[in-house]
Amino acid sequence: MTDDEIKALxxxxxxxxxxxxxxxxxxxxxxLREQIDLDSMDIxxxxxxxxxxxxxxxxxxDYPQMTSLNGCVAYLHSRxx
Amino acid sequence: xxxxxxxxLGADMEAGTVLQWLVKPGDAVKxxxxxxxxxxxxxxxxxxxxxxxxxxxxxxxxxxxxxxxTLLAVLAVDGEAVAAAPEAKRAEHAPxxxxxxxxxxxxPARVVAKPAPEPAAPHRARISPLAMRVAMELKVDLATVKGxxxxxxxxxxxxxxxxxxxxxxxxxxxxxxxxxxxxxxxRSATMRKAIAAAMARSKREIPHYYLxxxxxxxxxxxxxxxxxxxxxxxxxxxxxVMLLKAVALAVHEIPEMNGYWIDGAFKPSEAxxxxxxxxxxxxxxxxxxxxxxxxxxxxxxxxxxxxxxxRVRAGVLRSSEIADATITVTSLGDEGVExxxxxIYPPQVALVGFGKIVERPWASGAMVGAxxxxxxxxxxxxxxxxxxxxxxxxxxxxxxxxxxxxx
Numbered sequence: 001m002t003d004d005e006i007k008a009l010x011x012x013x014x015x016x017x018x019x020x021x022x023x024x025x026x027x028x029x030x031x032l033r034e035q036i037d038l039d040s041m042d043i044x045x046x047x048x049x050x051x052x053x054x055x056x057x058x059x060x061x062d063y064p065q066m067t068s069l070n071g072c073v074a075y076l077h078s079r080x081x
Numbered sequence: 082x083x084x085x086x087x088x089x090l091g092a093d094m095e096a097g098t099v100l101q102w103l104v105k106p107g108d109a110v111k112x113x114x115x116x117x118x119x120x121x122x123x124x125x126x127x128x129x130x131x132x133x134x135x136x137x138x139x140x141x142x143x144x145x146x147x148x149x150x151t152l153l154a155v156l157a158v159d160g161e162a163v164a165a166a167p168e169a170k171r172a173e174h175a176p177x178x179x180x181x182x183x184x185x186x187x188x189p190a191r192v193v194a195k196p197a198p199e200p201a202a203p204h205r206a207r208i209s210p211l212a213m214r215v216a217m218e219l220k221v222d223l224a225t226v227k228g229x230x231x232x233x234x235x236x237x238x239x240x241x242x243x244x245x246x247x248x249x250x251x252x253x254x255x256x257x258x259x260x261x262x263x264x265x266x267x268r269s270a271t272m273r274k275a276i277a278a279a280m281a282r283s284k285r286e287i288p289h290y291y292l293x294x295x296x297x298x299x300x301x302x303x304x305x306x307x308x309x310x311x312x313x314x315x316x317x318x319x320x321x322v323m324l325l326k327a328v329a330l331a332v333h334e335i336p337e338m339n340g341y342w343i344d345g346a347f348k349p350s351e352a353x354x355x356x357x358x359x360x361x362x363x364x365x366x367x368x369x370x371x372x373x374x375x376x377x378x379x380x381x382x383x384x385x386x387x388x389x390x391x392r393v394r395a396g397v398l399r400s401s402e403i404a405d406a407t408i409t410v411t412s413l414g415d416e417g418v419e420x421x422x423x424x425i426y427p428p429q430v431a432l433v434g435f436g437k438i439v440e441r442p443w444a445s446g447a448m449v450g451a452x453x454x455x456x457x458x459x460x461x462x463x464x465x466x467x468x469x470x471x472x473x474x475x476x477x478x479x480x481x482x483x484x485x486x487x488x
Contacts, residue, residue, distance in 0.1 A: 017394075018362060018394070019237075019394075019395075020362060020363055021362075033415070036362070037360075037362050039360075039415040040319055040321075040415050041319060041386070041387065041390045044317065044319060044387075045387070045391075047314055048314050048315045051314040051315070052315075057313075057314065058314055059310070060306065060309045060310070060317060061306075
């Protein structure tokens with residue numbers, strides 16, 4: 001997957017979890033839990049959605065790496081390489 | 082005959098707006114069926130009916146706001162009309178049914194065992210309660226909206242698109258058309274008001290006592306991490322389900338924590354329906370119940386919790402889960418807070434609070450080590466219980482969390 005594809009996927013799934021969030025205002029470098037008040041249930045749902053879309057199994061211990069847009073891109077690259 | 086009334090969906094509800102009827106006169110309903118969609122200050126609620134029978138008459142039309150307790154519909158309960166449906170007793174009931182409008186054909190002798198899904202559908206466009214609420218808020222005439230969802234259902238996005246589209250006849254006539262009682266709803270303001278009313282009542286009427294204790298979470302966290310390693314992503318557990326189960330089981334030992342204070346007396350509840358305080362990102366919170374937490378496995382509780390959070394965020398809940406929590410749990414650990422002493426949600430008599438799990442030095446067996454530690458608290462209604470019983474309750478929660486595999 002390209003960076004753009006991962007970003008598009010991430011934002012699409014984020015929109016499903018938090019439809020009220022303006023995706024254009026997301027800072028890709030900042031933890032979403034601080035930015036838009038995501039909780040552990042949201043993060044779990046994000047992990048499930050990304051797993052279902054990419055087939056990448058995401059161990060629970062790796063969730064923290066997925067809580068920002070840039071972090072998720074880096075993480076998925078490291079897992080799919 | 083039975084009356085179907087506007088239910089009280091929580092201590093903070095005074096009135097509700099009937100957004101949509103999912104049944105029409107003649108339809109057979111059974112206990113637990115969702116028959117109407119009602120908008121309250123806090124959420125859109127799918128209202129279940131608690132009797133089995135046949136709808137005789139719809140009293141309050143869609144779009145009307147009425148106080149709690151208002152007659153919404155009349156139901157012929159099982160024995161009466163069901164046996165009678167074809168013709169026999171129909172005459173007896175006739176005066177009660179002043180032919181509501183034209184389009185409702187007399188119920189074609191329906192077999193009660195099969196309240197098939199077809200009856201409600203054909204005479205209205207498919208639309209989700211959320212989309213309907215948004216349509217009311219944006220004053221969009223649904224007749225002008227083209228549905229793009231499954232089977233042509235109108236989705237929230239469709240409504241928003243229609244609201245924005247400067248196109249066809251939407252704006253002007255739509256404003257003139259809608260049913261009179263419905264004003265656009267500022268959800269966060271009305272929710273604030275509802276919370277204010279319930280919490281003010283709680284602090285006015287309930288003499289709270291507060292207890293807190295530190296719980297060693299090392300066994301619980303080790304267990305759940307090992308458990309989650311075995312599970313595919315979609316079936317993993319959040320540790321909060323262990324907390325909910327521990328509370329539900331502890332209630333068996335100290336039943337004074339579970340139930341309602343009504344009319345000057347404590348009414349214990351057999352069932353343990355745990356209300357879960359779920360924040361709504363746009364502001365406010367709601368505490369719908371997960372039913373029978375004491376009887377369900379952690380996996381089952383997790384499924385219920387996920388479903389509940391999803392529906393809270395979408396703004397659509399069911400009447401039973403809104404109205405019948407017997408004790409509430411609030412967990413602010415995700416927000417980084419270590420201690421929470423909550424306000425009891427009347428008429429309940431206890432609220433359990435959990436804070437963040439933090440690494441702390443912990444002395445045990447003359448050794449000090451770092452352990453994950455969580456503050457658990459209980460706010461108790463002093464009319465229903467005393468601090469001593471509250472302390473035993475908290476101790477039971479702590480003890481149960483030391484044997485996570487048994488939860």
